[in-house]
Amino acid sequence: MAIGGERVAGAASTVEDMNTVPSGEIIEKAVQLAGRAPSLHNSQPWLWVFDGATLQLFAVRERSLPNTDSSGRQLIIGCGIALGHLRAALAAAGWRAEADRFPDPNRHDHLATVRFAEAQIVTDADRDRADAIRRRHTDRLPFAAPANWDRFEVVLRSIIDPAFAMISVLSEDSRPDLARASRLTADLRRYDSGYQAELHWWTGHVVGSTGIPASALTAAAEQEKVPVGRRMPAPAAAARHTEETADHSVVVALSTDTDGVEDVLRCGEALSTVLLESTVAGYATCPLTHLTEYDRSRAIIRELIGGTAQPQVLARIGAAPADRAAPEPTPRLPLSEILRRQ
Incomplete structure (x- = not known):
């Protein structure tokens, strides 16, 4: 009976986990949007690992620029932007993301573990911010003063x-x-x-x-x-x-x-x-x-x-001139190189 009870409890736990974790498709789309984050020279120094319950963010030191970013601060900032973008993408999909930052003191490349909760509502602001990820680009040309x-x-x-x-x-x-x-x-x-x-x-x-x-x-x-x-x-x-x-x-x-x-x-x-x-x-x-x-x-x-x-x-x-054409999107690493499953 005890064994049977444990199995039932385990099954119930599995169902509960399924209800509190976004689908694999949502995770993939959110990670892909997060990959649009800007980084030093578009080095994209991040890796996400999905274990079925949490999404973990790691810094990829091989994509660092040690002579330009000798302190490593810009690598961390870039990963932070990606984390912010991920939360925006998930919010538009109906999920709130809470991040536990640097959860493992023995792994300095493990920057965050993200846990999920279903959102009570998806606001227009949530959708607008996620849509902005697709439109945003780094514009190195001069700007006019921003109105308002x-x-x-x-x-x-x-x-x-x-x-x-x-x-x-x-x-x-x-x-x-x-x-x-x-x-x-x-x-x-x-x-x-x-x-x-x-x-x-x-x-x-x-x-x-x-x-x-x-x-x-x-x-x-x-x-x-x-x-x-x-x-x-x-x-x-x-x-x-x-x-x-x-x-x-x-x-x-x-x-x-x-x-x-x-x-x-x-x-x-x-x-x-x-x-x-x-x-x-x-x-x-x-x-x-x-x-x-x-x-x-x-x-x-x-x-x-x-x-x-x-x-x-x-x-x-x-403000960029209205007739200034947006440049072609800068390339981004494929999903297979920034998301792994455990």
Whole structure:
């Protein structure tokens, strides 16, 4: 009887688990959408493992860029963005996702374990944010000023949990200092052969569905219009877009109390929200990671935001001209390379 009772209990538990875990199809679609997250040079340094009850997120160190991202913070931020995108995709499918971050102190590459609960309702906001994942892309061209920014800023601040990141909107007066930090980074990197090798390996062509294709790069004249942007290899072709003579984007900085890996992962999740909500609002976006790669340029950003917080990442937000054609989507790794089943 005891054995029989255990079998019945086990069967009941199995049925209950089936009711509290998304189907395999939902998991696959959510992971595929999460794979649209931006990452350093489109390196896509994440791997998801589904064990039938939880979804686990791992960092793939083989896709790191050690010369560009010597601290590993950008790898963690990219994985955090993917985690934020995953939660947005699941919410639109009717599931809430709770993440237990760094659950195994002996496995530093195990970033999170995600558990599920059925949502009571799927809101229009849930659907809009998931749809924004498909539309969002990194736009390195200059932007016009974002319309109705004051109203949007209030909304943005209300949905960014301060426990995940502190958001600072940098004033127009800060632009010369931001440009100075960007130039300083470029000057320091100019003779860094390891950095230059990584930059040219990952940009201008596609390497196994990773990297930035040439079609996503901007000409030298276009880069000059965005003095806060990373200096990238420029195509030989002339500038393709001349509608904006200067960049008038709003620049926001996301900061954390510490550089601890959990703080950095949460910051990536917050950046996911910033990028997707900006896309929902009709704005164009471009993450800026180079400004925090070097201690000296990072110190300039820290001074601009004030206080003792650690700046992790910045982003430009603005309006792209209505007739600016969206570039071809950058390549993404196939599902088989970012999702495994146990």
